[in-house]
Amino acid sequence: MNLSSPITDIKGVGDKLAVLFNRLKISSVDELIHYYPRRYDDYSIITKIAELKPGPATVEVELTNIGGKYLRRGMHLTEAIARDDSGSVRLVWFNQPYRATSLRSGTKYFVSGVYELKYQRFSINNPSIELKKDFPLNTARIVPKYPETKGLTSNEIRKTLNQVLPQIEDYQESLPVEIVKQYDLIPLAKALLLIHFPKDADELEAAKRRLGFEEVFSLVLASQLNKLELKTDKSQNIQFDQQLAKQFVDKLKFKLTDDQRRAIWQIYLDMDSEHPMNRLVEGDVGSGKTVVAVMGGLMVINQGRQVALMAPTELLALQHATTIHQMLKPLGLDKSVCLLIGSLGAKQKKLAAQSIASGKAKFIIGTHALIQEHLDMDNLSLAVIDEQHRFGVNQRQALNLKAKSMPHVLSLSATPIPRSLALTLFGELDISRLKQKPIGRKPIETKVISESQYDRLTDEITKRVENKQQVFIVCPAIEQTSTTNKHTAAKTFELVKKRYPKYKVGLVHGKLSSLDKNASMQDFIDHKIDILVATTVIEVGIDIPAATTMVILSSDNFGLAQLHQLRGRVGRGDKPGICYLVHDDNVTVGPRLKALETSNDGFELAELDLKLRGPGAIYGHSQHGVLDLRIARLTDTNLIIEARNAAKYFVSNGLNLVQYEQLANRVSKLQKLTNLN
Numbered sequence: 001m002n003l004s005s006p007i008t009d010i011k012g013v014g015d016k017l018a019v020l021f022n023r024l025k026i027s028s029v030d031e032l033i034h035y036y037p038r039r040y041d042d043y044s045i046i047t048k049i050a051e052l053k054p055g056p057a058t059v060e061v062e063l064t065n066i067g068g069k070y071l072r073r074g075m076h077l078t079e080a081i082a083r084d085d086s087g088s089v090r091l092v093w094f095n096q097p098y099r100a101t102s103l104r105s106g107t108k109y110f111v112s113g114v115y116e117l118k119y120q121r122f123s124i125n126n127p128s129i130e131l132k133k134d135f136p137l138n139t140a141r142i143v144p145k146y147p148e149t150k151g152l153t154s155n156e157i158r159k160t161l162n163q164v165l166p167q168i169e170d171y172q173e174s175l176p177v178e179i180v181k182q183y184d185l186i187p188l189a190k191a192l193l194l195i196h197f198p199k200d201a202d203e204l205e206a207a208k209r210r211l212g213f214e215e216v217f218s219l220v221l222a223s224q225l226n227k228l229e230l231k232t233d234k235s236q237n238i239q240f241d242q243q244l245a246k247q248f249v250d251k252l253k254f255k256l257t258d259d260q261r262r263a264i265w266q267i268y269l270d271m272d273s274e275h276p277m278n279r280l281v282e283g284d285v286g287s288g289k290t291v292v293a294v295m296g297g298l299m300v301i302n303q304g305r306q307v308a309l310m311a312p313t314e315l316l317a318l319q320h321a322t323t324i325h326q327m328l329k330p331l332g333l334d335k336s337v338c339l340l341i342g343s344l345g346a347k348q349k350k351l352a353a354q355s356i357a358s359g360k361a362k363f364i365i366g367t368h369a370l371i372q373e374h375l376d377m378d379n380l381s382l383a384v385i386d387e388q389h390r391f392g393v394n395q396r397q398a399l400n401l402k403a404k405s406m407p408h409v410l411s412l413s414a415t416p417i418p419r420s421l422a423l424t425l426f427g428e429l430d431i432s433r434l435k436q437k438p439i440g441r442k443p444i445e446t447k448v449i450s451e452s453q454y455d456r457l458t459d460e461i462t463k464r465v466e467n468k469q470q471v472f473i474v475c476p477a478i479e480q481t482s483t484t485n486k487h488t489a490a491k492t493f494e495l496v497k498k499r500y501p502k503y504k505v506g507l508v509h510g511k512l513s514s515l516d517k518n519a520s521m522q523d524f525i526d527h528k529i530d531i532l533v534a535t536t537v538i539e540v541g542i543d544i545p546a547a548t549t550m551v552i553l554s555s556d557n558f559g560l561a562q563l564h565q566l567r568g569r570v571g572r573g574d575k576p577g578i579c580y581l582v583h584d585d586n587v588t589v590g591p592r593l594k595a596l597e598t599s600n601d602g603f604e605l606a607e608l609d610l611k612l613r614g615p616g617a618i619y620g621h622s623q624h625g626v627l628d629l630r631i632a633r634l635t636d637t638n639l640i641i642e643a644r645n646a647a648k649y650f651v652s653n654g655l656n657l658v659q660y661e662q663l664a665n666r667v668s669k670l671q672k673l674t675n676l677n
Helices: 013-021 029-033 154-162 176-182 188-196 201-232 242-251 258-271 289-302 314-331 346-358 393-400 419-425 452-467 489-499 513-524 562-568 591-598 602-613 615-627 637-652 661-674
Strands: 039-042 055-070 075-086 087-094 107-118 122-130 141-146 278-283 305-309 337-340 363-366 380-386 408-413 430-434 445-450 472-473 505-508 531-534 547-552 578-583
Touching: 013 154, 013 176, 029 141, 029 154, 055 087, 087 107, 107 154, 141 154, 154 505, 176 637, 188 201, 201 637, 201 661, 242 289, 242 314, 258 278, 258 289, 258 408, 278 289, 289 305, 289 314, 289 380, 289 408, 289 430, 314 363, 314 513, 337 346, 380 393, 445 591, 452 472, 452 547, 452 578, 489 505, 489 531, 505 513, 547 562, 562 578, 562 591, 562 602, 578 591, 591 602
Parallel strands: 087 122, 278 408, 278 430, 305 363, 305 380, 337 363, 380 408, 445 578, 472 531, 472 547, 505 531, 547 578
Antiparallel strands: 039 141, 055 075, 055 107, 075 087, 107 122
């Protein structure tokens, strides 16, 4: 048996057990070894019976009075008395009749479990028990707990892992020796053994540090190599025209923030080069990313070249087209704007495609329609990806392939990302951060209220609607299921219609067709709807100046970053916005909801979300998969700095990745996933 052997080669793993392992995406010995625990129970401290206190405990004992019996309703009870030189304790197992015949009096055992008061007597209930002479898997040690599936427990996974201990020794070192020594890392094989079978907390921490270091190192190295490859590409040089930039800014109806000016200047410097720009403009809700992108595109179209802005939804593309048309009109450049989305009629699509192919259309805005195979672009020099995490790698690359040479790439993200996460995930990108809000923009007031208080909001909402203001009511789910609570969009829609019979109530959710979804949203934009009941489909995108009120039901079901994005949909006009976070009456208000009451800073909130819930909470499940950080904690700043420095050393010293097969395979995969070009 070797690392690539199928799991059925492991003693005790037959076809039925293999099916269960396959559910966990484990089909080989290597995949089993890399299936890491999700948490650990510490049973490593052996306690004398006389010193037991309520809670997890391990004792070293001999057994007496072993017996079993059936109770009412078929329940089986196995009991034994465990003794050491300090005293005795009762052991109880429920519905495990085999225990009575498998346990032996007078034999030394390790027993681990929870010492607790049950039925007016202290005992250890359903404990793990193993012979002292055997290598303990479930007792007298730090015991790993794995993500499980029905029919396959952590005990079975540990038992199977115990069969492949010799194969763990086959792992060759995957990092350069000098890096392992410099950062005082334990060898890979030892780390893989200790992540599953640590003897104490120090061994577990050493294993986590070694494996976490390599996770971050691999990701950063992939980004560094992408950046090196990017420098070998050539792009069209876009020269800065100071007079044009000044004319544009003078015609704006608002004043640029210092952050916007800084980001725009960084973009101009990037594009005035023979190498392609690869920059992420990361800004909070309403921080003014669009005008930054337009000013970047302005220099491109001034030189007779094309800009393509790809948005994730048709409504957002339509809004961008309207905004950009208005911004360019004072300079007489509005006729260069072209919109291409799927819902256009056949004739409109044909005319748009012809205008794009001929070069008449210079500032092209669209959705996935921009990456259709039959669409030709005359001279694409700048690709702008809005809400870039909503597009897959292949979609982003397909847009770039429309250019005759490598285009400059500007990515926009309205999800504030903690600096540690941004540096790790986007190491190959240059990052501009827009932390300032546009001058005059008022902060959104946020109130955390209980469900019973929400019932008293009727008058407040009525008053706002009477004053020509609009209201969002957001629900965590579309329909009732066994895992969702009562606040579903379908049910809430009916209740809201009854509660506000004088007003027009709309409904939008993910199960509607694109046409119906767009129609509902357009009616809300056109103020044909007063109150819109919705799910999180409204999280990103459109500006509706008259929308001042956001009510989020069962707000404890949402992530912190998601709640911040949702409340950013209101207060975008001349009236202040307010967001009510409604929590269920039986739920204690946690730190996430409290933080939203006191902070409007998306970057600050993202840092808190990272600490509370991990990277997936910040950037969605798809990017969490890209990160694939199962051990490393992105809050461990020291580890990230060390891994980044090690990756830079690897690149600057020209070390050969081919020498490290495991590392090379992982880095190659990550390069494809993280490379935005």
